[in-house]
Amino acid sequence: SYVLTQPPSVSVAPGKTARITCGGNNIGSKSVHWYQQKPGQAPVLVIYYDSDRPSGIPERFSGSNSGNTATLTISRVEAGDEADYYCQVWDSSSDHSVVFGGGTKLTVL
Amino acid sequence: QITLKESGPTLVKPTQTLTLTCTFSGFSLSTSGVGVGWIRQPPGKALEWLALIYWDDDKRYSPSLKSRLTITKDTSKNQVVLTMTNMDPVDTATYYCAHTPDTFSNWFDPWGQGTLVTVSS
Numbered sequence: 001s002y003v004l005t006q007p008p009s010v011s012v013a014p015g016k017t018a019r020i021t022c023g024g025n026n027i028g029s030k031s032v033h034w035y036q037q038k039p040g041q042a043p044v045l046v047i048y049y050d051s052d053r054p055s056g057i058p059e060r061f062s063g064s065n066s067g068n069t070a071t072l073t074i075s076r077v078e079a080g081d082e083a084d085y086y087c088q089v090w091d092s093s094s095d096h097s098v099v100f101g102g103g104t105k106l107t108v109l
Numbered sequence: 110q111i112t113l114k115e116s117g118p119t120l121v122k123p124t125q126t127l128t129l130t131c132t133f134s135g136f137s138l139s140t141s142g143v144g145v146g147w148i149r150q151p152p153g154k155a156l157e158w159l160a161l162i163y164w165d166d167d168k169r170y171s172p173s174l175k176s177r178l179t180i181t182k183d184t185s186k187n188q189v190v191l192t193m194t195n196m197d198p199v200d201t202a203t204y205y206c207a208h209t210p211d212t213f214s215n216w217f218d219p220w221g222q223g224t225l226v227t228v229s230s
Contacts, residue, residue, distance in 0.1 A: 033217075042221065043217075044220070045216060045217065045218040088156075090213075090215040097158065097169060097171060098215055100148075102155045
């Protein structure tokens with residue numbers, strides 16, 4: 001089965017740029033989606049199809065995907081961005097399944 | 110505006126069968142290209158996908174849980190039902206349902222608020 005690997009935690013100072021990675025075998029050939037989850041809340045889609053933003057998501061959120069790594073980038077980080085972030089793909093191999101990464105806790109220092 | 114809400118028991122005993130209902134509004138599961146998925150999250154742990162059902166009644170299941178899961182839809186009631194057999198304490202989690210407008214890449218937006226299910230005798 002397909003595996004997505006995320007760092008458990010990332011820390012960043014307010015106003016700086018946070019980069020959260022999602023590793024997978026040839027992930028660049030798949031479409032990657034990203035979710036933000038704040039404590040006690042349901043996940044919210046922040047990036048889909050590698051780099052598209054749903055309406056209402058700030059332009060500070062962007063995504064890229066190439067080779068074996070997809071990256072969620074949050075520019076000018078704010079205290080309100082502190083949350084868990086999950087990447088997700090659709091594995092269209094024999095399993096035909098949704099796969100989530102293990103999640104990354106973003107801490108704003 | 111699309112909304113989804115999960116409902117079902119908050120407590121089940123080991124070996125029992127769990128039945129959860131997702132009631133939604135703002136879209137129809139008879140519309141081409143639409144789907145509803147179930148995802149769970151044990152306390153303090155990561156998201157885990159369980160199942161998907163599409164507008165054409167195609168169904169997909171997590172390979173590791175496939176033998177225990179059944180997903181069905183009632184288009185007239187705007188509901189999707191998930192059953193999970195032989196519940197175990199490790200199945201204690203918040204269970205979410207979510208809408209997918211893209212049955213090719215299957216991203217989820219929006220999600221329901223989730224319902225916490227505890228498995229204990």
